[in-house]
Amino acid sequence: MAAHGAGDGVARQQPAPAPRPTLSLPPRSADGSSFFASAAEASPGPLALAGSLFPDAPSPSFQGSFTQLLVGAMGPPAAPAPAPPSPSPFALPPGLSPTALFSPTGNFEISHQQALAQVTAQAVHSPYSMVKEADYSLPFSSMTTSALASQHVNSSASVTPTQEIPTLPSHTGNNNIESTEVSQGFQTPALTIDKPADDGYNWRKYGQKAVKGGDYPRSYYKCTHLSCPVKKKVERSSDGQITQIIYRGQHNHQRPPKRRSKDGGSLLNEEDVSSEKEDASARSEQGSQDHSGKFEASNDGIAGPSSSRRGDGGDQLSASSDSEDEVKVEGGDAGDGNANKRHVPAPAQRI
């Protein structure tokens, strides 16, 4: 109720033509019914998934931009570590040492600061730590990088790529995909930009709502690509910093070719090109990770004036699976950076 505001100046009259299908994406998206998971088949599992995420993470291109991210995985001292199936559920990118994120045992060995330090250093390349929500509930002690990141970020404020991880290829051939959420925890920049994450895709915000558990409104974004079903939810902290990003679905297209690299400068060129190539091939095997693996810092994730945002036409997936993948990305900075649910009493009220 409160959230749903009561009166608005816009008296929205609905002719109520026809009951809209739950997920039906209007004209823009063709099938709106379910999130495809074609890629799902290809994905071996979280591990592979993660691994594929950062295939070539360490790339010079990153330097300029991604500063933040990462760290999310560092949890408070006593991480529950529900004993995941395997010691380290996630394959980290070459450049990133696992220890920075998790200890082999599942516990976090390093202290915040340490981790931070390492992470920071490495974060530049690969920011993520993925956690399967289902498996763990890592309380991300946020803050960590944020401060740090913020510094970096500040320099390139407008560029802040925030977190990326477009859509994981899918999470694996999981059986219970229903609500499986892979959460990747990493911190986000202290930046407060509207564009939550520039993963190279263009997103359109289609909604915002104050969720109960969260203090702040959660924003809903859709990939603007024609028939791309990918959506993402972005939660922010009081500062406006992104605390969590949940990707849902997989891109059935490649990243938009052109992306202005204003500040970040280096992002796409090389990667883009190569990524596209890889994409094609990779897609068959991995789904759509390619993008995931690359972090591009571009400031215009969404409103990129330059390229034609829509209509690349790349839809080939047969969207036919109901598996919805949700990938969580946490960027926290809020003190509570709790991964899954933070119990925040006050449901932020929207002004």
Next chain:
DNA sequence: AGCCTTTGACCAGCG
């Protein structure tokens, strides 16, 4: 001119 963001309302699922 077109796209994106904002924002209230509607709808469905769940407890």
Next chain:
DNA sequence: TCGCTGGTCAAAGGC
């Protein structure tokens, strides 16, 4: 069955 919450739609406005 009712109420709550989350998710999505769609009009209006802005860039």
